[in-house]
Amino acid sequence: MPLDTSIYALSHLRLDGRRWNELRRIHAQISTQAAADGSSYLEMGNTKVICTVSGPAEVRRGAAGGVQDEKAGIIVEVGIAGFSGIERKKRGRGDKRIAEMQATISSAFSSTLFTHLYPRSTITITISILSQDGSLLAACLNAATLALIDAGIPMSDYIVSCTSGAIPSYSRTDPDKELVDPLLDLNGQEELELPWLTVGTLGAGERISVCVMETKVRVERLESMLAVGVDGCKQVREILDAVVRRRGKRVLESVVR
Amino acid sequence: MTSLKRSLATDPHASNISSKVFVRSTKSGKVQKIVRELYLRQDIPCSSKLCSACLANVPADANGNETLFVLSEKPAGTKAFPTGHYLVPDTNALLNGMDLFEQSSGFYDVIILQTVLEELRNRSLPLYNRLLGLTKSEYKHYYVFFNDFRLETYVVREKNETINDRNDRAVRKAVSWYQEHLQQAVKSSGRSKNVPAVVMLSDDRANLQKANADRINACPLAEYVSGLDDADRLLDMINTSRQGHEARTNVSEQIYPEYITLSKMMTGIRAGTLHQGVFSVSPYNYLEGSVHVPAFEKSLLILGRESSNRAVSGDIVVVEVLPKPQWKTPSTKIVEEETLNKDENADVEEGEGEAVVTEQERRALQEQVKKTHGSNVEGRPQPTARIVGVIKRNWRQYVGHVDGSSSSMSQKNRRQQTVFLIPMDKRIPKIRLHTRQAEELLGKRVLVTIDSWDRDSRYPVGHFVRTLGEVESKGAETEALLLEYDVQYRPFAKGVLDCLPREGHDWKVPASLYDPGWRDRRDLRDLLICSIDPVGCQDIDDALHARPLPNGNFEVGVHIADVSHFVRPNNAMDAEASIRGTTVYLVDKRIDMLPTLLGTDLCSLKPYVERYAFSTIWELTPDADIVSSTFTKSVIRSREAFSYEQAQLRIDDPSQTDPLTQGMRALLSLSRKLHQKRMDAGALNLASPEVRVQSESETSDPIDVKTKELLATNSLVEEFMLLANISVARKIHTAFPQTALLRRHTAPPATNFEALATQLSVKRGLTLRTESSAALASSLDTCIDAREPFFNTLVRILATRCMMSAEYFCSGTHAYADFRHYGLASDIYTHFTSPIRRYADLVAHRQLAAAINYSPLDAGSLQSKSRLESVCKNINVRHRNAQLAGRASVEFYVGQALKGRVTEEEGFVMKVFENGCVVFVPRFGIEGLVRLREMRVDGGLEPEGEFDAEEYVLNVNLGGGKGRRIELFGKVRVRIRDEKDEGTGKRKVRVELVG
Numbered sequence A: 001m002p003l004d005t006s007i008y009a010l011s012h013l014r015l016d017g018r019r020w021n022e023l024r025r026i027h028a029q030i031s032t033q034a035a036a037d038g039s040s041y042l043e044m045g046n047t048k049v050i051c052t053v054s055g056p057a058e059v060r061r062g063a064a065g066g067v068q069d070e071k072a073g074i075i076v077e078v079g080i081a082g083f084s085g086i087e088r089k090k091r092g093r094g095d096k097r098i099a100e101m102q103a104t105i106s107s108a109f110s111s112t113l114f115t116h117l118y119p120r121s122t123i124t125i126t127i128s129i130l131s132q133d134g135s136l137l138a139a140c141l142n143a144a145t146l147a148l149i150d151a152g153i154p155m156s157d158y159i160v161s162c163t164s165g166a167i168p169s170y171s172r173t174d175p176d177k178e179l180v181d182p183l184l185d186l187n188g189q190e191e192l193e194l195p196w197l198t199v200g201t202l203g204a205g206e207r208i209s210v211c212v213m214e215t216k217v218r219v220e221r222l223e224s225m226l227a228v229g230v231d232g233c234k235q236v237r238e239i240l241d242a243v244v245r246r247r248g249k250r251v252l253e254s255v256v257r
Numbered sequence B: 001m002t003s004l005k006r007s008l009a010t011d012p013h014a015s016n017i018s019s020k021v022f023v024r025s026t027k028s029g030k031v032q033k034i035v036r037e038l039y040l041r042q043d044i045p046c047s048s049k050l051c052s053a054c055l056a057n058v059p060a061d062a063n064g065n066e067t068l069f070v071l072s073e074k075p076a077g078t079k080a081f082p083t084g085h086y087l088v089p090d091t092n093a094l095l096n097g098m099d100l101f102e103q104s105s106g107f108y109d110v111i112i113l114q115t116v117l118e119e120l121r122n123r124s125l126p127l128y129n130r131l132l133g134l135t136k137s138e139y140k141h142y143y144v145f146f147n148d149f150r151l152e153t154y155v156v157r158e159k160n161e162t163i164n165d166r167n168d169r170a171v172r173k174a175v176s177w178y179q180e181h182l183q184q185a186v187k188s189s190g191r192s193k194n195v196p197a198v199v200m201l202s203d204d205r206a207n208l209q210k211a212n213a214d215r216i217n218a219c220p221l222a223e224y225v226s227g228l229d230d231a232d233r234l235l236d237m238i239n240t241s242r243q244g245h246e247a248r249t250n251v252s253e254q255i256y257p258e259y260i261t262l263s264k265m266m267t268g269i270r271a272g273t274l275h276q277g278v279f280s281v282s283p284y285n286y287l288e289g290s291v292h293v294p295a296f297e298k299s300l301l302i303l304g305r306e307s308s309n310r311a312v313s314g315d316i317v318v319v320e321v322l323p324k325p326q327w328k329t330p331s332t333k334i335v336e337e338e339t340l341n342k343d344e345n346a347d348v349e350e351g352e353g354e355a356v357v358t359e360q361e362r363r364a365l366q367e368q369v370k371k372t373h374g375s376n377v378e379g380r381p382q383p384t385a386r387i388v389g390v391i392k393r394n395w396r397q398y399v400g401h402v403d404g405s406s407s408s409m410s411q412k413n414r415r416q417q418t419v420f421l422i423p424m425d426k427r428i429p430k431i432r433l434h435t436r437q438a439e440e441l442l443g444k445r446v447l448v449t450i451d452s453w454d455r456d457s458r459y460p461v462g463h464f465v466r467t468l469g470e471v472e473s474k475g476a477e478t479e480a481l482l483l484e485y486d487v488q489y490r491p492f493a494k495g496v497l498d499c500l501p502r503e504g505h506d507w508k509v510p511a512s513l514y515d516p517g518w519r520d521r522r523d524l525r526d527l528l529i530c531s532i533d534p535v536g537c538q539d540i541d542d543a544l545h546a547r548p549l550p551n552g553n554f555e556v557g558v559h560i561a562d563v564s565h566f567v568r569p570n571n572a573m574d575a576e577a578s579i580r581g582t583t584v585y586l587v588d589k590r591i592d593m594l595p596t597l598l599g600t601d602l603c604s605l606k607p608y609v610e611r612y613a614f615s616t617i618w619e620l621t622p623d624a625d626i627v628s629s630t631f632t633k634s635v636i637r638s639r640e641a642f643s644y645e646q647a648q649l650r651i652d653d654p655s656q657t658d659p660l661t662q663g664m665r666a667l668l669s670l671s672r673k674l675h676q677k678r679m680d681a682g683a684l685n686l687a688s689p690e691v692r693v694q695s696e697s698e699t700s701d702p703i704d705v706k707t708k709e710l711l712a713t714n715s716l717v718e719e720f721m722l723l724a725n726i727s728v729a730r731k732i733h734t735a736f737p738q739t740a741l742l743r744r745h746t747a748p749p750a751t752n753f754e755a756l757a758t759q760l761s762v763k764r765g766l767t768l769r770t771e772s773s774a775a776l777a778s779s780l781d782t783c784i785d786a787r788e789p790f791f792n793t794l795v796r797i798l799a800t801r802c803m804m805s806a807e808y809f810c811s812g813t814h815a816y817a818d819f820r821h822y823g824l825a826s827d828i829y830t831h832f833t834s835p836i837r838r839y840a841d842l843v844a845h846r847q848l849a850a851a852i853n854y855s856p857l858d859a860g861s862l863q864s865k866s867r868l869e870s871v872c873k874n875i876n877v878r879h880r881n882a883q884l885a886g887r888a889s890v891e892f893y894v895g896q897a898l899k900g901r902v903t904e905e906e907g908f909v910m911k912v913f914e915n916g917c918v919v920f921v922p923r924f925g926i927e928g929l930v931r932l933r934e935m936r937v938d939g940g941l942e943p944e945g946e947f948d949a950e951e952y953v954l955n956v957n958l959g960g961g962k963g964r965r966i967e968l969f970g971k972v973r974v975r976i977r978d979e980k981d982e983g984t985g986k987r988k989v990r991v992e993l994v995g
C-alpha cells in the first residue's frame, strides 16, 4: 500500500511522484468516431473519457425539452461506466452528482458557444466516462471542448479546466507557521483526502468561467488554490491547442493531397 | 473508428510513467483492483552534503521552502569502513534492531529508503512512527530517499517475483546507485575527498548473498554491531528470534496449536462461528483470561495456557466458543505465576521436552474445575473459549526485572545466556531474554521488547532495550511507571519549544486595541473575575464571575485559558500535545502536555495580570435556569486566585461585603441549585474523598489526594465547569453535527452489577436497583450499615468498578441518543474547561472558535471524521493511562512511606477467594491481596481453608483448634508492612490479617 498524503511534508512529493505544480500526463485525440458530428477522447492520468457531439439539430415541433426558441439548447448527457471506478457500481439516471455535472457543463458552454446562430435547435454533448481517477469534471469539460471544436460549432473561445487542492506542509525555519501547499490536478486518492476545487477558464486570459467546490476549505487558502488552478488551465490549454493544431494540419494535408 | 490505444511510444514522458497495480480486499469481503500512476523523476536529491549536482534541483514546496541536505560530508566509520559510511538498513534490520538505531552512541547518517519505510509501515505501525521520529531529529542525520520515485532506482516487479524479492532488489539497486552517485559527486567536485561507503544492513541471508554478487557493501546487523565499541550492550538489543527460528525446524516439537489463517478468521467471524475481541488477563489469576465479544452478554473465559495460545493481555484475538459441557465458573482462587513456576531454568532450550503447562499449573487448574454448584450468579458456569488466531498484537515495551534464579550466574565468561524477565505487570507472562550482560542486569529495572512467541516456546522471546537503574531507586521506579503507562515524559524537543512566543515570560496582552490579537475579543477587564483552585495550583485553567442584572437575573461567566491562541493547529507543538493527550499527575511530579511557559504562565489565568480567555457567559434566573448563553474570545484580568479554603472563608465571613465576595456568594447559591437539578435528573454522586482517588472525576485532577474535605466551593467550581462543558457541547454539535468532539459515558449493562447486587442481598439483605442512573443513585444512598459508616463508601467504590469508562468520540460516529453521559445524567457533554492539561479541550476550543466564526477550522484535522476519530482514540488511551499511572504512583509512595515500618490499620474485605481475599485499606486508599499461605503459623503448613462461595465466607483452620472467618464486607484489622521477596529482590507492600 502506498503512503498516505501525510508523507507529503516529508518528501514534497505526491502519492504518484508528482510535485505540487505538475499536471498528470494529458493525452487527447480528436475525431475518434467518424459517425459523430464531433468527437474526442481524453486522458488526464487514469481518468479517461470519450465525448461525442451531435447537432446542432433542429427540434421537431412539439418535442419537449424547454428549448428556448431564439437560441440553441445544450443538452449534456454524462454516463459513467460501471467498471470505471474502483468499485463496480451502477449509477442510475437520477444520480445527483451526474445531474450536477451535466448542469455545470451545459451552463459553461452556453456562455461560450454562439447558440444564437442556431435557433430552435439542440446541441447534444454525450460524455462516457471509462475510467475515474480524479478531476472528472475537468476532464469532461476538456473533452467536450475538443469534441465541439471537432464538430465545428462556433465559439468565442475554448474552455479548459483542471483541479487544484490544498495540502498541509511545514516550514523548517518557522515551525509555528502553518503552511499549506496548493496542489495541481488531483488524482482520485488525493480528492478523497484533501479539499479541492475544479476551475475552468475561458480563453488565454484568466477569465474564470467554471468554479466548483464540493469540499470545505478555509477562505484564505482559496486564493492560492485558484491561482494554481488558473495556471494549470494555461498548461492544459497549450496541450489542447497542440492537439487541435496537429489535427488541423492532418486535415489540411489530406485535403491538399 | 480510430484506435484509442495509448500511444506511449510517441510520448516523450512515457518512459517516466509507470503503473502500480495492486489488489486489495475490503472489509465487506469485496476484492478491488487498483491501478495507480507513478511519475518517475530525476530530481530527487541524494541529500549528501558532498554532492553539488543534486543541490541544483532541490525540491521546494509552493511556499518556496527548500529541503535541507542532511547526510554529513564526513560521516563516522568503523574499522571495516575507515572512510566513513552511510547506512542503508533494509526492513528486517529495522524490525530487528530499531532500538539500536535510536542509540546516541552510533547509527548516524542513515538513508531510509521509501521501499523500506512503506514495508515497515505494513509490518509494524509503532516502529514506523519511531522511525519517522528519527527522520525528524536534527542531529541523527536520517534521510528518507524516495527511491521508488526516482527513475534510476525504480524497480519493476518481475513475473514470478515475490513482493519481498522485488523490494530487496529495490534496496540493493538504491544502494548501488548511491555508491556510484557519490563517487561521481566527489570526482566532479575536483577535490580529493574520501568517498563514504554505502553499507546495506540486512538480516536476510538471501539478500546479503545477492548483495555480495552485486558487489555492494552489505553486512548483517549483528556483524556490524560487533565492530562497534560497547558491542556487548548493543548486541543485546537485537531481536534474535528471527535468526534463531531458522535453526529449529523440527515440527514435532510444537507445543501450541497453530493459528488459523486470516481469511478463515474473517469467514468465521462473518458466519458467527468465531468472535473477535480484546484479550485481557485477570489480575488475580494469570492463567485466566477473558474476551468480551458482542455476541455474548458475559465475557468469554479463556482458561489455561493452551486456550490462550500465546496471546498477551491487550492483543486483539479471534476465539472459538467451547461446547457447553466445558463451560466453567470464573476462578475463585488467586494464582500467581511467580510462585507457581519459580526457579525454572530459562536456559532449557525451547522445544526440548518443554510442556505447555507445568505440573504445578496443571494442579492449579484441576482444583479450579472442582466447581461449586452454587445457585448464585458467580457460581453459574460461564461460556469458555479458546483462541484460534491473533488479529493484532498489542505488544509494547515492558519493564521488569531479571529472575535471579532463572539462570546460572556463576559463569564469569561473557557467553550469551538466557534468563527470564518478570514483567511488573502481572498479566504479562515472563519473557525469555538472551543476554551477554546477565550479571549486570540483576537487581535492575530493565526495559525489554517482546519479539515473538513461536509455537515451540512456552514463553515469549524478547530482547533487552535498556536499563533504567536499580530496582527501588526513585528515579528508576518513576521512569518504569511512566514507561509502563506509555507516558511521554521526555523534555520537549526544540521544534516544539520553537513554537512558543518569542517574548517568553515577557509576553503581554497587547496594549493597543487595534493589535490583531484583539480582533473579535471582548474587553472583560472590568469584570470582577476570580479563580478558585487547590492550594498551590499554577496552571489555572478557569476563572469565574457573577453579577446581578437589573432584571433580577444574574450574569455568570466561566472564563477558560485561551490555549488555542498559542497552540496553532498542525505545528510541532500541536502534534506533540496531541500525542501526549493529557498532563499526567504523579504524587511528586507533573508531566505536562504543553511547555511550562504556556501552562503556568502565558495561558494560566493568573491574578492581577491581563490574559486572553475564552468566555462562556450566561444569563441565569435566580433559580439557575438558563435564559441565554454566549461564547466569546475575551481579555480578562483576574482579581484574585483563591484556594478552595480561602474562598470558603471569604464567603462565610459576614464582614466581607465587597462586590467580588457578593459575586462569589451568588455563584455559590446558583451552584447549589444547579447541583440539585442534576441530582434530580439522576446524576450519580460518587464523590467522597476516598472514592476520589479511585474513581474518575469529570473535572478535578486525577489525583487530588489532598482534598480530604470537600468544601462547598469545590462543588461551586465543579457545577459551573459542568454547565460550561454542556453548553459548549451543544454549541459545537449544532455547528458541526458530524465532527464535534464530545464525551459520553454509556450506561453499564445490568449484568455488570449482577455480582454486586447478589453480594449485597446475601450479606446485607439490601437491594441494588440499576435500571437507571437515578435508580442507582437513590439505591446507593440506602446501602448503609448503621454500625459501619464506611460501608456505604465501600459499596460506592465497588459500584464504580461496575461502570463503563467515559470516552471521547466524534459526533458523526454515534446516534444522538448514544451521546448520553450516564454519570452526569446529561444528554450531551464535552470537555472544554481544561485546555492547558487536556488535548480534547483544546480541540473543543478550536471547534467553538469556528462555531462562533472567530476563526476557520483547519483543513487537515478538525473537519475530517477519520482524523478526529483517531485523535479520540489516542486521547482515550492517554486519559486512561494517566489515571492508572497516577494510581500506581500513589501505591508506590505509600510503599515508600511504609518502608521499614509496620502499621496496623482498619481494612474491609472486598473480595473472597478460596485461598485468600482482597482487603481495602481506607487510610491509604490501597488494596492488598491476603493469601492463605501467608496465614500459616510459625512456618507451618499452609492452613486449610473452607470456602463457601454462596455465602462469600472463607473459614480458615489455623490448627490447634484455632480458626478464623473471613467474610465479604467484613471489617478486619490488618498489619501493613513492606517486605522484600528474596527470590526476586522486589519490595512489596504486604497486607496481613491480625489476630
Ligand SMILES: [Zn+2]
Residues within 6 Å of the ligand: B045, B046, B047, B048, B051, B052, B053, B054, B055, B181, B185
Ligand atoms: Zn547527489
